[in-house]
Amino acid sequence: MDTMRERFAAVTSRLLDEDPRLAVVLADIGVDGFRRAAERHPNRVVNVGIREQLLIGVGGGLALTGMRPVLHTFASFLVERPFEQVKLDFGHQGVGGVLVSAGGSYDHPAAGFTHMAPGDVALLDTLDGWTVQVPxxxxxxxVLLRHACAAGDDKVYVRLSTQANARPRPVTGSGFLPVRHGRPGAPAVVAVGPLLDSVLTATEGLDVTVLYAATVRPFDGATLRAAVEGADAAEVVLVEPYLAGTSTASVAEALVDVPHRVLGLGTARAETRRYGTVEEHLVDHGLDPRSLRERITAFVGRADRSGSA
Structure with missing residues (x-):
């Protein structure tokens, strides 16, 4: 199976052939994947070098001319380092584009903390109007990249990962997908992107409803409300591949008139100061199936019914 980044380069290269409005802006990262596309479209595949603020500025400038820019590098260099440019060159200027990241929270541990961005989605939450996709x-x-590239002038962040579930789910670019059903009013577990398989393994035999989220912003409060309907006090567990608790405010907003409690699981705030492997980082942050089962079971306090996945 190819990786998400390999698929991104292949799909976006084809879209460059099909859509003259599309342009790709790179900051040295990912250049090899677009080498042939750059030969075909030298004016619409731009490498600005290791200048991440310029990467965003060029993208915003292209958007001001009516182009649909697609910007790519590691999440720490795409969201965190040039955050002021993201805020001003897209948000303040009122233009849209597609930010496509790699690296995520701990996808490349050997590169160290400079290449990790567990707070990227939380940071974008401080800005208005961003759609956030986590395939x-x-x-x-x-599917989500094609949707984002064709999405008019919307601001879209697509968070790619080296981690992947065993099989794809039908995603549409919006909303949550119920993949396991508990009894009416059972606790709801929202599994984001590549953590779905771990959540399904962890909740096997538990009386919970599992919702799959590949689109996390806008947050699908309606589906969450429907999942916990009938509970005297709703119980919600968020399992996110970035900073723990990033979406707890979204849950509170969705259930503002419903008694509820929420457990936010994800990457811890404390930095893991060892390189290790992705699997070791998962264990360290309590996101492996065994740790998830212990934490979810302790929160919901029951394990008496199997669901269907």
């Missing part, structure tokens, strides 16, 4: 499989990444 869990290369096939989902292709």
């Amino acid at each position: 869990g499989h290369p096939d989902e990444a292709e």
Whole structure:
């Protein structure tokens, strides 16, 4: 199976052939994947070098001319380092584009903390109007990328990962997908992107409803409300591949008139100061299936019914 980044380069290269409005802006990262596309479209595949603020500025400038810019590098260099440019050159200027990241929270541990961005989605939450996509499989990444590139002038962030679920789920670019059903009013577990398989393994035999989220912003409060309907006090567990608790405010807003409690699981705030492997980082942050089961079971306090996935 190809990776999400490989699929991104292949799909976006084809879209460059099909859509003269599309342009790709790179900051040295990912250049090889677009080498042939750059030969065909030298004016619409731009490498600005290791200048991430310029990467965003060029993208915003292209958007002001009516182009649909697609910007790509590691999440720490795409969202965190040039955050002021994201805020001003897209938000303040009122233009749209597609930010496509790699690296995520700990996808490349050997590169150290400079290449990790567990707070990227939380940071974008401080800005208005961003759609945030977190695919869990290369096939989902292709669907969401095509949707984002054709999405008029919207601001879209697509968070790619080296981690992937075993099989894709039907994603549409909006909303949550119920993949396991508990009894009416059972606790709801929202599994984001590549953590779905771990959540399904962790909740096997538990009386919970599992919702899959490949689109996390806008947050699908309606589907969450429907999932916990009938509970005297709703219980919600968020399992996110970035900073723990990033979406707890969204849950509170969705259930503002419903008694509820929420457990936010994800990457811890404390920095893991060892390189290690992705699998070791998952264990360290309590996101492996065994740790998830212990934490979810302790929160919901029951394990008496199997669901269907």
